[in-house]
Amino acid sequence: MAIPRHIIVLRFSALGDIAMTVPVIKNLLQQNPSIEITFVSVPFVKPLFEGIERLNFFSADIKKEYKGILGLWKLSRKIKQQNSFDAVADLHNVLRTKLLRFFLGQKTSIIDKGREEKKELTRPVDKKLRPLKTGFQRYAEVFEKLGLMVHLNIEKGYSNLLADESLLPFKRENNIVIGIAPFAKHNAKIYPAEKMLQAVKLLAKNDHVKLLIFASKAELPMIESWKNEAGNIFIMAGKLNLQQELNLISQLDVMLSMDSANMHLASLYSIPVVSIWGGTHPFLGFYGWGQVYENILQTDLPCRPSSVFGNKDCPVHGAAGCMQQITPAMVAEKLLEVAGRK
Missing domain, CATH: 3.40.50.2000 (Glycogen Phosphorylase B;)
Incomplete structure (x- = not known):
């Protein structure tokens, strides 16, 4: 399998789930210095990705400008016009991203959400309570299926901001x-x-x-x-x-x-x-x-x-x-x- 050079990554909600992608993406880029990421998501979450080298954030207002099937088709056209990419990583796997990755038309890797395992933990009786794969591991597996290396290294101070003490009341x-x-x-x-x-x-x-x-x-x-x-x-x-x-x-x-x-x-x-x-x-x-x-x-x-x-x-x-x-x-x-x- 040829290693992709530029990956379109899809995740539109929710805020917590999008935040969980950040350390995975950072590890991915650090460990694979030849690749580039374009992260497609809602405009509101852009600050989460600022300052990450080789990551381009693509703001997609799916409630207005890119609403509905026609809107997603327009979004795919815009992504294609602005990017030369060779893979799509779907970290969401919902109807919207299924349509979008179809329109984008490149090889795709899709998240396995582990729905059956989660049912075993949440059913009313005969629960099988055990630690399942984390969301971080599930995100990492999406990129591993594209032939990329992702070791989830926990680092102190993973995101760096200069503290603005004027914000404190x-x-x-x-x-x-x-x-x-x-x-x-x-x-x-x-x-x-x-x-x-x-x-x-x-x-x-x-x-x-x-x-x-x-x-x-x-x-x-x-x-x-x-x-x-x-x-x-x-x-x-x-x-x-x-x-x-x-x-x-x-x-x-x-x-x-x-x-x-x-x-x-x-x-x-x-x-x-x-x-x-x-x-x-x-x-x-x-x-x-x-x-x-x-x-x-x-x-x-x-x-x-x-x-x-x-x-x-x-x-x-x-x-x-x-x-x-x-x-x-x-x-x-x-x-x-x-x-x-x-």
Whole structure:
């Protein structure tokens, strides 16, 4: 098999899954100095790929300019006009990318998502709970099938940003800076709001601890009252673009997240993450790059995991019920412990 020189890589969602491609792509390019990558994705995620040598980011607005079958055909024409490529790596394998790789018409390597293995972990009875291949390994296999070498080497400080301390709403000094990302796409992955608020209050009692709360504009009403609890709680929702948010995340001492994109964003900058897991499970392959298992907060319940993506409530405990045994004190203590180890 001829080794490809220029690969078109496809992945359009979700933010966390796209972030997981970054360390794989970096390893791929470092270990194969003769190749070039054009990464095709939605414009919003471009900051994740800035500064990577021999990577061109192709912004594809699939909601407007390249919407529908005709739009994908136009996108394929644009990619062909701007690039001379000899392979396509489909890291998504959904209808949109299937059509696009057909239109692109080059040899293709496609991700194996391991759906049958994941069913064995998430079925209600007779679960076979074991660590599956990680998403990083599955991405790497796509390129290995093209004849390329990809060893997943964990490196400290994988992405480099010059810290912009002006983004901090306080002086850095000797404070412990903790990021808190309390939300996820699905309820079964979200730590109960009243418990999260209690954990925030416990942390806020420490004057030398500064809490940055990360959320979207839509989630702002649910957490706006938190800033009234203490002067060291700062709500960042809706104030930053992705580039600024990444820079701020890179300055944290520790991040608290659900099984969500923020875990993966922090992992790109070697920021330790304390993650809370409910309806999903780290064994399904979506744990953060370089993160240690000691920083996971989860309960050993026979019903877990109940789904791959958290889009199904637990049949035993309901939405977020699998997190009820994780106390606010456990969350606060783990965050302070990890921040002290950094």
